Amino acid sequence: MRINFNSVLICLASLAAIITLPAKAELNVFACEPEYAALTQELAGDKVTIYSATTAQQDPHFIQARPSLIAKMRRADLVVCAGADLEIGWLPMLQMKSNNRDVQSADKGLFYASDHVQNLDIPVSVDRSMGDVHSLGNPHVHLDPTRITQLAKALSNKLSQLDSENSAIYQSKLTDFLTRWQQATTQWQGQAQELKGTKVIAYHSSFRYLFEFLGMQQVGDLEPKPGLPPTTSHLMTVLDIVEKQQVKLVVYTGYQDEKAAHWLQDKTDINSVQLPYTVGGNEQATDLFSMMSQHIALIKGALAAQ
Ligand SMILES: [Zn+2]
Structure with a gap:
């Protein structure tokens, strides 16, 4: 039998290409704000691909529900936002238009930070004369290191729930993050x-x-x-x-x-x-x-x- 060496070489080359392909990220994450993109990055590393809907130069209260954001949400496995109505002017529109059932409910791929920490300044009553008041309490929760600790634990659980195969990796990244975060928090408390x-x-x-x-x-x-x-x-x-x-x-x-x-x-x-x-x-x-x-x-x- 005659072996076609060219074919063998091509086969070997394709096999090598398959083997050296970088591991594909398992989850597509849509973060409403950069702080939640950053927290997800700490907890998931290369197991996720993260897209942040806003930059630090944009006011997260007032964002346009652009078609590109709708397309990104349509492909998301997990949506991470502040919640407590911070994004009320644009997120509901994205949720409706993207029509992605996987990220519509907190039981599945929707994570609102405010659901996992105590919000300050919940008003007793709200009426229109008060302006755009945060009726569910202040949603800017990421600026308290203690609340970030609670959020990290809850978000890590969510990642494990959605991608259980990598649960051990998420757990070890959480432990590593919390160790570094606790050390930093102690320093910040001293400086404060x-x-x-x-x-x-x-x-x-x-x-x-x-x-x-x-x-x-x-x-x-x-x-x-x-x-x-x-x-x-x-x-x-x-x-x-x-x-x-x-x-x-x-x-x-x-x-x-x-x-x-x-x-x-x-x-x-x-x-x-x-x-x-x-x-x-x-x-x-x-x-x-x-x-x-x-x-x-x-x-x-x-x-x-x-
Ligand atoms: Zn606000």
């Missing part, structure tokens, strides 16, 4: 000692959980009502608070109107500082660890500079 009791003005309630963790106190808001831009008369009220209450700092993030913060800085002797808010919010905030470290370093830097 000197910030306790510091009064700040901020834009919206975006940093509520960060201030809670650091022992700081937000005594005024640049927004007259949630979701509304600052007005001159409102800023005069805030100026009065700064003068009467020994406020030390004005805080805002990249997608918020910096003019109001700068105006207040010019009218008083306190500094304003732009914080990253989420992963990617500045060049240094490349993951959840550096995001938290940046918040503390920038706040301390701005306080020391005045």
Whole structure:
């Protein structure tokens, strides 16, 4: 029998190609915000392909339900969002139009962070005159390291539920993350000692959980009502608070109107500082660890500079 060496070579080459193909990620994850993309990345590594619907430069309250987002959600095995109505202006539309049953229910591939931690500031009653108030409590929960710990455990369970074959990997990644996160949290708590009791003005309630963790106190808001831009008369009220209450700092993030913060800085002797808010919010905030470290370093830097 004559062996066709060319065919053998081709066969061997194809076999090698199959063997060296990179392992395909098992789960497609759609994260509403960069912080949840980052948390999923920590817990799942190369077992998932992650898409973040928003960047740190976008206000997560106000996103357009673009066709590209609908297409991404259609292919998702897991959707991870803040929940508690943070995304109420765009997520329901994506859920409806993508028509992906796998990610419509929390029993399956839908994970709302706010379902797994206690939300602060749940209003007793809400009416329209209050603006875009968060009626289910403050959904910006990722800025509290303790809540991130709870979220990591719950999200890791969800990954194992959806992809049980890799459950041991998710478990070991969780353990590794929690060890590093706990060490970092202890450091942050130490660094926060000197910030306790510091009064700040901020834009919206975006940093509520960060201030809670650091022992700081937000005594005024640049927004007259949630979701509304600052007005001159409102800023005069805030100026009065700064003068009467020994406020030390004005805080805002990249997608918020910096003019109001700068105006207040010019009218008083306190500094304003732009914080990253989420992963990617500045060049240094490349993951959840550096995001938290940046918040503390920038706040301390701005306080020391005045
Ligand atoms: Zn909000």
